[in-house]
Amino acid sequence: MLDAHSLSFIYASLMALAILLYAILDGYDLGVGILLPTDDEAHADTMIASIGPFWDANETWLVLAVGLALIAFPLAHSMILQALYLPVTVMLIGLIIRGVAFDFRAKAKTKRKSMWNKLFKIGSIISAFMQGYMLGLYVMSFETNVLAITFAVLSGVGVVAAYALIGAAWLILKTEGKLQLDAIRWCQVSTRMAFFGVIAVSAVNPVINHSVYERWFTSDIFLLILPIPVICLALFVLLDRILGQLKSQPDVGVWLPFLISSVIFVLCFFGILYSFYPYVVPGKLTIFEALAAPESLNFLLYGVIVVVPTILAYTAFSYRVFWGKVQPLSYY
Amino acid sequence: MLDTLLLSRIQFAANISFHILFPTITIALAWFLVFFKVKYDRTQHPVWLRAYRFWVKIFALTFALGVVSGITMSFQFGTNWPGFMEKVGNIAGPLLGYEVLTAFFMEATFLGVMLFGMKRVSPKVHTLATIIVAVGTSLSAFWILSLNSWMQTPTGFEIRNGVVFPTDWFAVIFNPSFPYRLAHMLLASGLTAAFLIAGVSSYRLLKGDDKKAPQLTLKVSLTVAALLAPLQMFVGDLHGLNTFEHQPQKVAAMEGVWETEKGAPLLLFAIPNEQTKSNDFEIAIPNMASIILTHEKNGEIKGLNEFPNATPPVKPVFFGFRIMVGMGLLMIVVALYFRFTLWRNDTLAPWQLKALVAMSFSGWLATLAGWYVTEIGRQPFLVTGVLRVEEAVTPVASDNVLLSLIAYLTVYVLLLIAYIRTLFYTADKSVEVEEYQRPSIEENVYA
Secondary structure, three states, rough: OOOOOHHHHHHHHHHHHHHHHHHHHHHHHHHHHOOOOOOHHHHHHHHHHHHHHOHHHHHHHHHHHHHOOOOOOHHHHHHHHHHHHHHHHHHHHHHHHHHHHHHHHHHHOOOHHHHHHHHHHHHHHHHHHHHHHHHHHHHHOOOOHHHHHHHHHHHHHHHHHHHHHHHHHHHHHHOOOOHHHHHHHHHHHHHHHHHHHHHHHHHHHHHHHHHHHHHHHHOOOOHHHHHHHHHHHHHHHHHHHHHHHHHHHHOOOOOOOHHHHHHHHHHHHHHHHHHHEEEEOOOOOOOOOOOOOHHHHHHHHHHHHHHHHHHHHHHHHHHHHOOOOOOOOOOO | OOOOHHHHHHHHHHHHHHHHHHHHHHHHHHHHHHHHHHHHHHHHOOHHHHHHHHHHHHHHHHHHHHHHHHHHHHHHHOOOOOOHHHHHHHHHHHHHHHHHHHHHHHHHHHHHHHOOOOOOHHHHHHHHHHHHHHHHHHHHHHHHHHHHHHHHOOOOOOEOOEEEEEOOHHEEEEEEOOHHHHHHHHHHHHHHHHHHHHHHHHHHHOOOOOOOOHHHHHHHHHHHHHHHHHHHHHHHHHHHHHHHHHHHHHHHHHOOOOEEEEEEOOOEEEEEOOOEEEEEEEEEOHHHHHHHOOOOOOEEEHHHOOOOOOOOOOOHHHHHHHHHHHHHHHHHHHHHHHHHHHHOOOOOOHHHHHHHHOOOOOOHHHHHHHHHHHHHHOOOEEEEOOHHHHHHHHOHHHHHHHHHHHHHHHHHHHHHHHHHHHHHHHHHHHHHHOOOOOOHHHOOOOO
């Protein structure tokens, strides 16, 4: 039996892992949706085929992340979700529309297909924007003044750009020909947008959040944590150069943009974690205060220890099955 | 005035009613797919593959609707019912956690292989993926019904400082009503899927589809329905007896028993009147309710008067129960009689096919009616004897809840229309496909 302190740490880490995996995995799904062309059905088909076998499992990481918050930190779960009541509703409706459009666009009447394509794109944009918007409000401690809302909108746009970036990087990896060249172009645009987004959010955050400022700039380990933003920004520059090269040689290092954008996601995520740890609700509740009963969390931990490695193993299996350039999806 | 409590209840009811429609189909449809696929592997007869291919499309669509409508549930515990997790989160949390960990990821990941991997993995691995998806959907039912049953008949816990703590996980998971509710729900899923398959197959036959696949799926689904429908009556009866033992106030509402009585009649019809605390327009079989519930002619049934301040609203429970039982009886008659016709004549008459088309969604009606009986019958408690509904509700402003409710309802109504239309449109398209035609690019899922 583990004590409450270790359990807080374990469950907070698991929740962080689930959120990070969600952002990367559903991030590329939503990114592909954001980038979906409305005037080129063949490309739209290929793009959606590239995420078809994965999106459902990817979205499950969100259920796990929210589930872990609900299970381990129920007080934080209800405080955060009540503060974000309407944005959560809008995001969920976005996810519903995106999720069902996947199937309806393929099975509904031909004349309705372009409507479902548009709904797929709109659902993806709404979900991505609302996730960023909620992240912004979270960073601003759920205040509702003009400054906080402006910051949240900025953050929403930033997340749309970031998802478009990783979505385009995924397409570079999975597609060929003209679509791949398009993806390289989209990736370049969204890299630059995400770059400015990250800089803006990182600059504004410590200015308006005093505790975040202290955490970063008056810390003893300033030199240890400095590499996080430095490497992150360097990776953006590197990515931009690689994309430039890919334009002329689209076969060399196709996996690099996806790898680099994943690392950027990881670094940004660590930056946010470092800014707020050990708070789970900024300024109000730490992971050590909000914990559910240790006997319940120990009971679930047996499952976690056995099942999470299994999940990672069969996820890897699934990616291996669908390895390589995308082929038209068929049920056969 | 619509307050947050009422709106939150309507919203949760709408969400969970919409959600349950799709798992009710997929839990059993997954096993039908396993059957079709294994049959094909064994016989290599293309008709089994055609059956599989048609129904896997319906499965994918239904599953997607189940997934997206399920995600909203995990958020609503926090947004609308924070008191639920505060009070019983130590029990509910791990059960939900095990559902996500052992069922959701497995279903979702292998669904990809099952839907799109047939050319990429060996036939054995593909059949295995289909089986894993089916196991996953059933496991999901296991965990969520365990939690629901615990809310009905809580055991294995103690209350310290007003919060519920687990003392015996085995008693929590296998609480008294769980085995009955799980069996009842799995059979309900089997019947829902069977009547859906029978209805859509009949629709194709009526449209002039002379291929073997719809005839075959009609036969398989009617066979399953003829086996499960009588079994469901038996299990439902056991479930009712279990409820009589553990939640007598629910049974009192189901049977319309206001005052405790011996030799209670079975009400075939009545209109319960909450004001006069009696029934109007009764049509009854004397002593029958006592015989069913106690197996004695003059057995005692506790009336609603025994449970002051703890009685559920009578009308919805009373009528819900009669709709469920009525649908169940109709299913038994139709399944047995039509299956017999099929055995005698090898084909069904057009009126029989039309009747089956009309009953395509009869499982939905019976399942929803049954859930309304059991969930409304638990009122005014969220967790019987432990937590009342009004204690759990959110402090969020009612305007916000009204907005979210309208948004959800609009989306749900549109999606339900789109789902049913697409289902029959898929059937229409399959009519035009030549028998045993090689899969063509037009049949691509996302193309």
